[in-house]
Amino acid sequence: MKKLINREAGPVGRWALGLLPFVVLVVLYLVASDARLAVNPNDKLLPDMASFVDAIQRMAFEPSKRTGEYLLWQDTLASLGRLALGVVISAGIGLVVGIATGALPLFRAGISPLVTGLSLVPPLAVLPILFIVFGLGELAKVMLIIIGITPFLIRDLQQRAEEVPTEQIIKMQTLGANTWQIIARLIWPQVMPRLISAVRLSLGSAWLFLIAAEAIAATEGLGYRIFLVRRYLAMDVILPYVAWITFLAFAIDFALKRYSQWRYPWFHGTQ
Amino acid sequence: MAAIEIKNLWKEYGQDVVLERLNASVEEGEFVTVVGASGCGKTTFLKMMLGTESPTRGELLLDGKPIPDEPDETRGIVFQRYSVLPHLTAVENVMLAGELESSPWLGRVFGAKRRALREQAEEMLASVGLDQALRKYPHELSGGMQQRLALAQALIKKPRILLLDEPFGALDPGIRRDMHELVLDLWREQDLTVFMITHDLAEGFFLGTRMWVFDKERLDPQTPGSYGARITYDLPVGNSDKGTLQSISQSVDSTARVLSA
Numbered sequence: 001m002k003k004l005i006n007r008e009a010g011p012v013g014r015w016a017l018g019l020l021p022f023v024v025l026v027v028l029y030l031v032a033s034d035a036r037l038a039v040n041p042n043d044k045l046l047p048d049m050a051s052f053v054d055a056i057q058r059m060a061f062e063p064s065k066r067t068g069e070y071l072l073w074q075d076t077l078a079s080l081g082r083l084a085l086g087v088v089i090s091a092g093i094g095l096v097v098g099i100a101t102g103a104l105p106l107f108r109a110g111i112s113p114l115v116t117g118l119s120l121v122p123p124l125a126v127l128p129i130l131f132i133v134f135g136l137g138e139l140a141k142v143m144l145i146i147i148g149i150t151p152f153l154i155r156d157l158q159q160r161a162e163e164v165p166t167e168q169i170i171k172m173q174t175l176g177a178n179t180w181q182i183i184a185r186l187i188w189p190q191v192m193p194r195l196i197s198a199v200r201l202s203l204g205s206a207w208l209f210l211i212a213a214e215a216i217a218a219t220e221g222l223g224y225r226i227f228l229v230r231r232y233l234a235m236d237v238i239l240p241y242v243a244w245i246t247f248l249a250f251a252i253d254f255a256l257k258r259y260s261q262w263r264y265p266w267f268h269g270t271q
Numbered sequence: 272m273a274a275i276e277i278k279n280l281w282k283e284y285g286q287d288v289v290l291e292r293l294n295a296s297v298e299e300g301e302f303v304t305v306v307g308a309s310g311c312g313k314t315t316f317l318k319m320m321l322g323t324e325s326p327t328r329g330e331l332l333l334d335g336k337p338i339p340d341e342p343d344e345t346r347g348i349v350f351q352r353y354s355v356l357p358h359l360t361a362v363e364n365v366m367l368a369g370e371l372e373s374s375p376w377l378g379r380v381f382g383a384k385r386r387a388l389r390e391q392a393e394e395m396l397a398s399v400g401l402d403q404a405l406r407k408y409p410h411e412l413s414g415g416m417q418q419r420l421a422l423a424q425a426l427i428k429k430p431r432i433l434l435l436d437e438p439f440g441a442l443d444p445g446i447r448r449d450m451h452e453l454v455l456d457l458w459r460e461q462d463l464t465v466f467m468i469t470h471d472l473a474e475g476f477f478l479g480t481r482m483w484v485f486d487k488e489r490l491d492p493q494t495p496g497s498y499g500a501r502i503t504y505d506l507p508v509g510n511s512d513k514g515t516l517q518s519i520s521q522s523v524d525s526t527a528r529v530l531s532a
Contacts, residue, residue: 176428
């Protein structure tokens with residue numbers, strides 16, 4: 001038999017091995033939930049499958065008794081809207097500032113120290129300031145996302161722009177390009193797929209800041225709902241919400257990856 | 272008047288003298304190969320030709336005027352690697368020079384002008400043997416094809432001087448021979464003035480019209496940086512015998528051993 005280090009799973013084996021931990025987790029949960037419910041049928045900590053189905057039915061497919069809205073969808077829309085707005089604005093700022101500082105040494109000398117300083121400020125510590133300055137409305141929540149991920153995006157894109165080989169920058173000049181043309185035809189297109197990877201990396205933090213902001217001041221949103229029903233120990237709602245948020249995060253990441261592969265074949269071909 | 276004139280050129284980095292007392296002049300249409308051990312200032316010389324480094328002393332003149340101190344369209348270049356832009360297809364890489372020229376802001380052209388540029392680019396690519404690969408990205412091309420593309424991209428701009436920085440150093444011997452023929456053909460057809468850096472002596476011996484050997488005449492093994500390299504041989508290519516090759520080769524090898532020690 002081959003040494004363990006040389007053994008690889010076949011295509012079926014890989015799927016089976018990948019699924020195994022999930023199955024184990026679900027089974028463990030069901031066993032534990034069963035045990036607790038046998039002792040106390042009113043236990044709220046580990047609800048059984050039927051209560052999940054019931055909660056999902058209630059949140060997603062029946063209008064709320066109080067407002068007449070479908071809560072899950074309303075929350076999802078509100079949260080995704082904030083997330084998208086925050087991430088798109090951050091990506092825009094990151095792209096422009098990152099390219100400017102990465103490509104132009106004079107800009108880098110002027111702006112980089114400031115960005116490095118700003119990136120060290122813990123965004124959640126600034127949250128009270130945001131609420132004071134921007135009020136409790138949408139703006140404060142979007143601003144938290146922007147403040148949280150923009151410094152990272154700027155620094156990452158600056159680095160990616162600096163990584164464009166000097167040979168190519170010289171090459172562009174020998175083809176007659178001016179500074180602006182070098183940015184527009186060489187650096188910007190080469191940085192775009194890297195912007196997508198940076199955004200994918202920053203989405204985790206973006207969700208964190210979104211949920212934190214919603215937990216503190218919001219009237220709708222996925223984060224708001226979780227923290228609201230926490231008061232009633234409503235695990236039957238919280239767990240499906242967490243699963244749903246995880247799925248949304250996965251779907252966005254997957255979509256960005258596929259888009260990048262389709263739009264920038266040269267980037268993924270050389271990796 | 273000579274296209275390139277070098278008058279008592281020195282290049283020093285602090286205490287280290289890289290090149291000293293270089294004097295030469297190159298006529299239009301010459302094909303100069305520059306050989307020498309690594310560390311003997313071949314690349315420094317190329318950088319001064321490009322304008323990314325400037326001479327410490329002396330003059331480097333292009334058509335009687337000092338070479339501009341930044342790269343521009345008078346001097347085309349093909350590097351060993353990274354010469355072509357990975358995010359453009361072959362034909363887009365070759366069209367780029369025309370697009371940059373006629374559209375200072377966008378760097379892109381559309382419509383009839385684009386079609387004209389595309390036709391020119393396709394012709395250029397055909398002349399380097401890439402007519403089958405117009406729509407391929409560089410990463411889909413072999414090393415030799417990438418260098419053909421780099422040549423086409425540089426030549427469509429019709430540079431005054433074409434600089435080649437060990438362009439075939441990373442290629443297999445067979446492909447390298449094909450590339451030699453291609454470069455010679457292009458040079459004859461287009462009346463180019465070429466400087467080619469190589470560390471392959473044999474390459475220097477049969478390509479082009481003139482070979483320069485950069486070597487240190489005076490070499491202090493304890494402080495190799497105290498004397499710079501000079502042009503120790505300036506040979507017309509084609510009528511030099513095997514003995515010369517051997518003696519140059521020995522001298523370059525011994526310098527290389529001292530420098531890399």
